[in-house]
Amino acid sequence: MGCMNSKSAAVGDSRGSHKERLRPKGSLQKLVPRANSSRREETVGSKSKYDGGDVKVLLIDKKTSGSNHYYNDQAEKERIVDKFEVIETIDKLENFEVTTIAAHHHHHHPGSGRVFNGIKGEQVAAGWPSWLVAVASEAIKGWIPRRANTFEKLDKIGQGTYSSVYKARDVIHNKLVALKKVRFDNHDPESVKFMAREINLLRRLDHPNVIKLEGLITSSMSCSLYLVFEYMEHDLVGLASLPGIKFSEPQIKCYMQQLLSGLDHCHSHGVLHRDIKGSNLLIDSNGILKIADFGLACHFYPHDSVAMTSRVVTLWYRPPELLLGASDYGVAIDLWSAGCILGELYSGQPILTGKTEVEQLHKIFKLCGSPSEEYWRRAKLPHSTVFKPLHPYRRCVAETFKDFPSTAVSLMDTLLSIDPVHRRTAAFALKSEFFTTQPFACDPSSLPKYPPSKEIDAKLRDEEARRQRAVGSRSRVDMERRVQKERVSTPSSNSNAELTTSSQRRQPHHNLKSRSQMWYSRNADGFSGFLIDLHKQTPAAKENSIVFSENNRKKVSHSGPLVYGAAFGKSRKESDELTRLSSRTNLSKFSGLVATRRLAPEAVNQAGRSRRSFNELEPAGKHDVRRHIPKTAESPQTGGGRPCIKEPMHGRGPRRNGNKIYVSGPLLAPSENVDQLLKQHNRNIQEFTRRARLDKTKPGKLQAQGKEVTENSLFVSARRAG
């Protein structure tokens, strides 16, 4: 059949003579004759237009073949179509034989110039866009697209890096669903392919603990795609951050059992998830946990060695072998993440919260010990020469989590093995004493009913609280100015107290310290936007704040590790080690990169190349790293991976002033500065007035001096505020 030029309209070998005549328009619809029509039933083809390209479809009703109609022109077609009543979008094609479908486009496009026959032809006829059919026919096989107007969109409930997720009502089946609008470039076949990979994998899986893909919404005209999922009220991060939530042991076991059962199903179906983390574990109103977000997932072949990218899994849940650059890995990567979740469920906060890959690995070694000599030799990991510590680290998982139940520690010990082989399998974990000894996992249906809670809700709460702080601070600044202006001697702290109280009254969450906020302020690993009082900080937060101030003071245009050996208050040995690592690697620049999500596994080398070129071409500090990070860092988990130096430069990073550090949030002058500033200003005015009195007789000089004082005072203010 070959390619066709943009305007020719070959419809099929046997109907070549009609090729210029078939110009039906509109989507594929089943038509029934109106009462006065002589026609019995017919399906008209669709000619859709998108991005300047046309797709032609000719369907022949098997029952009435021979009565196919070719329209001479659009007007004729419309006249004929008008005789029919559209009763439904076709959802079954068995009765129709697709003879030929021609797609031709003005622009280069997947499917451009292609004539689809057979299955692909049917797919286009069924209303799938040809850009999807062209490269992802397998993903939509046997399915028909749902139409957008069969859903009623409700709220936005999730914002992922690659998607926006909406709550919606399926009006046909009258039930709630989640619609995930996936972002991809439909002009780029690779991008479409990788989006389709998620669909393919999801369709392979069918388990109560794996999210179910119920359908796809698109149309031949559309360049976007929605994935339709069963609706889930919660995710684990959102749930854990609900104020006052503390999971019981049977509850933790219940969630872990479901997580591991879901993982076991994925793994036994040859699927690695590669992004297990709390926000991807969805929980419905009956307490059923489902693994979601298969955007990073891939097929794996246990007995074949296929190179895969190591840039997967959100930093805090990423196993050491990936940080060491492994490209041949297996189920153990998901088990490591599951071990992190287990620790998090007990401790109430993420357990390994590095800000950079180097720091993440360092934290892992400190907790789990560094790999044995035998492992270094056997694994031959790409970054081992860079990351192998000079001195081995001792494993202290049991000591660190000594307050947890012993069976939980024992399971963590297995799942957090440095050597992936020792992590065993999800099936093995499910048989561990953790699940076989009392207290047993509770039944999901017996779990408490929670108000809807999502990571996005937790974020919104955090943001609202931050906004309130900002409003409070701004009001405070305004108030201080007013106080100064009116020369009222009320102590500003009183005014602030009043303001705080009123803002608290307005905002019920103001004073609630969500768990995520606490994680941040405790660890200073995320960017919460809250004013943190150093006196009240834990040592960990203090350590980090020192890094921040170091960064600011030294105006280092590079991320953490270059200074963190010394700045984190580590032991001399650790500090030397980190400095050594940091000076030997540039990986810190790419911290938090969570995989080349749309990159083929085979493209590992290419990723390496782009990494190099990024290093070589871009001057440090000038580059907006976020543009190059496919999976950016808004969540605490991914946030852990952000290069920390960028943030202060963009006004979102931690800034230190006296005993307080500001972490993220709007750029506000710390309010203590306002006091100083105003005092200084007063002094300057007094000085100016004094000199003016002295120099009454020398107006020329006065003017000059006045100017000088003003400039000085501005200079002082700027310097102090900066």
Ligand SMILES: Nc1ncnc2c1ncn2[C@@H]1O[C@H](COP(=O)(O)OP(=O)(O)OP(=O)(O)O)[C@@H](O)[C@H]1O
């Ligand atoms: N079936 C669902 N029901 C309810 N909410 C959902 C559902 N699927 C996803 N969400 C919400 O949307 C968010 C983003 O979805 P998802 O993780 O699939 O997208 P993503 O773009 O891959 O995100 P990420 O950047 O976190 O990997 C989830 O964290 C979750 O809160």
